[in-house]
């Protein structure tokens with residue numbers, strides 16, 4: 248499988264604090280790559296560097312865009328990372344527009360396409376045919392993803408009135424509306440109950456296996472990350488301490504030590520995984 252994203256020697260400093268420390272990793276196309284690590288390890292900072300929220304102190308982020316060729320994410324502003332590189336993220340905290348309907352949330356996400364079609368207001372203002380066509384396509388794209396994610400029945404509900412697990416699913420549907428080349432999910436299982444976590448597993452596997460979406464997944468819930476990831480990269484204090492298949496990573500002494508401290512026995516990570524899964 249070809250490399251989609253290549254992170255090389257990434258460092259991000261905030262004053263005297265080094266949140267990411269010379270990190271290198273490869274993200275393959277069409278696979279799920281898990282990023283795990285204890286609190287404060289630098290996981291979200293990595294996403295912030297990838298998506299243009301932070302400009303890395305040093306290092307390169309090369310995206311092999313299937314249509315545009317190589318793109319250097321570290322030099323793009325955040326709106327261009329989403330619009331041109333099609334690297335899209337969700338956040339730890341749900342950021343839907345709670346009073347808008349689910350369908351409206353998914354249409355707003357396509358504002359780049361609609362704005363272009365509106366010729367920056369004039370065509371939109373007069374509802375010219377090109378703009379109406381773009382609007383129809385935006386609604387159709389939203390309806391497709393709502394159906395694929397089994398959310399159609401909620402299309403006209405206010406997003407903020409829906410259960411937490413459903414809102415998380417809507418956030419993912421919204422991100423999918425911009426046809427991501429790489430979908431970055433920041434703790435999508437946070438706040439979900441075990442049934443919702445199991446449904447999330449199915450959804451992530453469906454997106455990857457059936458829709459070919461490459462996913463970069465930050466997750467603390469081991470019942471999700473260990474079950475769906477093809478490859479896991481473990482970071483601690485901004486440095487990569489292990490990587491590999493889930494089975495290898497969860498038995499890695501450096502990972503067990505990072506999560507549970509010096510004195511724990513091997514295999515506790517496995518117990519932890521099973522405990523979270525049950």
Ligand SMILES: Nc1ncnc2c1ncn2[C@@H]1O[C@H](COP(=O)(O)OP(=O)(O)OP(=O)(O)O)[C@@H](O)[C@H]1O
Pocket residue numbers: 261264265266284285286287288289290291292293
């Ligand atoms: N804008 C910022 N200014 C200063 N320090 C920051 C900033 N953003 C992150 N940090 C620090 O960088 C380190 C890594 O934080 P980050 O949020 O990336 O960790 P994380 O692995 O995502 O943690 P968690 O699992 O708790 O979400 C932390 O020490 C954090 O306080």
